[in-house]
């Protein structure tokens with residue numbers, strides 16, 4: 367693969383870069399002190415969408431641009447380079463939208479997709495529950511259909527990112543406990559403002575509260591909001607999960623971490639250290655930087671495969687695994703260099719930037735597949751090791767639940 371831009375890619379990069387520079391003030395700076403509220407974040411996404419820079423790879427009929435994964439990667443790289451904060455509707459664009467595109471009715475596509483891209487509506491992904499995360503098919507939230515055809519939802523979800531700001535969510539439920547656990551699931555679009563939906567933010571160690579518990583107390587969802595067939599929710603969820611891995615682990619980006627920014631930080635502080643420690647810091651930085659490059663080039667390999675029409679494979683899992691580790695090492699290094707300033711929050715470079723990254727990144731090693739589960743995927747699909755034993759395969763969900771599995 368040639369790592370240099372083709373003439374077309376170079377022209378695209380120049381166009382994107384010029385737009386971002388021209389609108390820098392409206393787009394904001396993720397490393398600056400300015401807190402960006404919800405309205406600002408929605409406006410930022412609308413501005414980028416109207417310019418043609420959101421949903422680039424989405425089909426034109428879904429409100430996208432019908433562009434290439436490489437064009438999208440160039441936008442991501444240029445936004446990171448310009449220090450522009452990520453899009454508020456990343457979960458909507460990366461996970462919910464592709465699921466509606468893949469399994470939604472024409473009516474759902476018409477009502478939801480373009481609004482999602484402009485952040486007129488923010489979306490969340492309601493999959494995990496207190497007893498089902500890695501083993502997603504063990505979920506218990508129940509959907510029962512009444513005589514009019516409406517569905518009644520009862521149960522609890524947890525760790526739902528952005529639920530407190532969301533207008534809609536994709537919701538995975540159990541509609542039939544008397545078949546094997548993967549086969550009795552059904553997916554819906556849920557209106558997060560519907561009666562019976564309660565969202566309770568959970569405080570994280572960063573001090574923020576970006577994810578939530580969500581309770582469903584006899585929430586009514588009309589049948590036209592079903593995504594895919596009854597009982598086919600697992601297949602629908604696989605579309606979401608595949609898109610999620612691609613969003614988190616592919617595309618050549620840096621997970622939540624701008625490496626050049628860390629390099630500037632290291633360069634600014636290293637002179638304050640005794641010479642013998644300077645060498646160690648350089649080594650630490652070099653090691654983490656190389657790992658980040660490994661992630662970036664794995665991302666390029668994935669982009670090449672996608673450009674040739676292949677589906678994302680285990681590269682995305684490897685990318686997420688390596689990227690999370692490298693980002694954590696870099697954040698640790700940045701905070702160590704701050705020394706006492708890290709404790710007192712007297713950091714000159716945007717108060718709390720490095721501390722909140724260091725506290726937030728461990729969550730990335732859990733969200734969208736834990737490191738252990740990603741290693742299982744790599745072991746099975748890349749190294750060809752034997753698959754995990756599946757004792758639950760031939761039992762119904764009801765039997766498993768009764769046995770406390």
Ligand SMILES: Cc1cc2nc3c(=O)[nH]c(=O)nc-3n(C[C@H](O)[C@H](O)[C@H](O)COP(=O)(O)OP(=O)(O)OC[C@H]3O[C@@H](n4cnc5c(N)ncnc54)[C@H](O)[C@@H]3O)c2cc1C
Pocket residue numbers: 457490491492493494495496497498499500501524525526527528577729730732733734735736737738739742754
């Ligand atoms: C920042 C953040 C954001 C999130 N956002 C969302 C969201 O928007 N929507 C949503 O639905 N969920 C979300 N989640 C939930 C996330 O998907 C789950 O936390 C994740 O799938 C792990 O599930 P769990 O927490 O139930 O842990 P468990 O699955 O109970 O795992 C506990 C431990 O056991 C290990 N383990 C489990 N199974 C295996 C196995 N087969 N082999 C080896 N080790 C194993 C795990 O790796 C882990 O270390 C988010 C989580 C975080 C941290």
